[in-house]
Amino acid sequence: MTNGLEVLAQTVVSGNLLLVYGLGLYVLTRYTKNVREAAAAGITVFTGMLVGSVLLWLCAPIIPGSPVPKVGFYLLVGLVAGLVASGLLKQGYKAVDSAVVGLLLLLGSGGVTGVQNVWMALGAGLGFFLVLVVMASIRRRLELAPIPKPLRGLPIMLITTGLLAIALLGFRF
C-alpha cells in the first residue's frame, strides 16, 4: 500500500503529466475558460486514464514483445480507452487525447505492470485534473491583469504554466 501511495504522490506532483511531460496542452488551452469546464475535461481525461490502465492490466498477457507491434498495441488501447471514457461520461469533450495515450506509452516504456498501472493512472489523472482547475483559476485572474498585448492569451498562459511547472520541479522526490 505504501508503495502504491508513493507512486500516487509522485505522479500527482513530481511526475505530473501536464507540467513535467507537457502532455494534454490541447485540453489546457481549450478547456480552462472557467473552473467548471476545466473540472469536466479533467474528469473525462481522468476516466480515460483509468480505463486505459485497467485495459493494460487485463491485456498484460497479450502485449506484444517486439517494439513496433507493441507501439501499435498501446495506441489502440489508448483509442479504445478514450472512446470508452467518452461514452461513459457522454460529454462534449472527447477523451481521445494525447494525455491518455501518453500515460499508457509511459507506462509501457517504464515497464510498469499489474496493479501499479492503476495506481499510476490514478495519480496522473488526479494531477492532470488539479492542474486544469488551478490553471482555470489563474486564467481568470490573468484576464483582468494589465498584460502587454503581445503576451495576452496563449503566450502568457504557456509562460505561467511553465513557471508553475518549474516551481513543482522543486518537489521531486
Place this chain on the structure above:
Amino acid sequence: MKQLWEGVFAKNPVLVLALGLVPAVAITTTAMNGLVLGIVAALVLTAAAIINWVLIPHVPANAKLPVRVLVLILLVVAAYSLLLSQNPGFVASLGIFLPLIAFDDLLLRAGDEDSSFSGAVLKACGQGLGFTLVLLVLGIIREFLGLGSIFGRQIVSGALAPLSLAGSVPGGMVILGLLLALVNLVTKRGGELHD
C-alpha cells in the same frame, strides 16, 4: 498555392492555431529532434490528408474520429517501423513523442473541411512545412540556450553557463510563450487565445 503558404505563415499550426503544442514543448530540446519529428509529422499529415479525403465522406458522423485515429495509428506505426530500421537512435531520442503524434490535434484534422483534393494536399503540406519550421526554430533556440550548440556543433563553451532549464518541458513552455509573444508583436496580433 494559397493553401500551402497559409499553412506556413498566416495559419501556422503552432504559432497561430495553437495546435501541435505537445511536440513543440516536449521534443524540441535539440534542433535535430525538432527537425526529425517535424519531417515525420509532415509526411504523416500529408498521407493522412489524402486517405481521409477519400475515406471520411463515406464514414458515418459518429465514427469519423475513430477512423481518423485508426488511419493515423497505421501511418505512425509504419513511420515508426521505418525510422527504427533506418536509425534506431532517432526513435530512442524521440521517445514516446514519436508514436504520440497519432493523437496530435493537428494531425487529427488532416483532410478536414477541404472540398478539393489538391486543396487538402496543399493545406496539409503547408501545415506540415509550417509545423516543421517552428519545431526547427524552437529546437535551435533551446539547444543553443541549453547546450551552447546547434545541430551538435558547439557555438559557445565556457564563456556562458548553459541554461539547463531550456532543455526541460517547463523551459520549453516559457520559450514557446516568448516566441509567440514575439510573433504577436511583429504581426501586431494578441489579446485573444487562438481558438
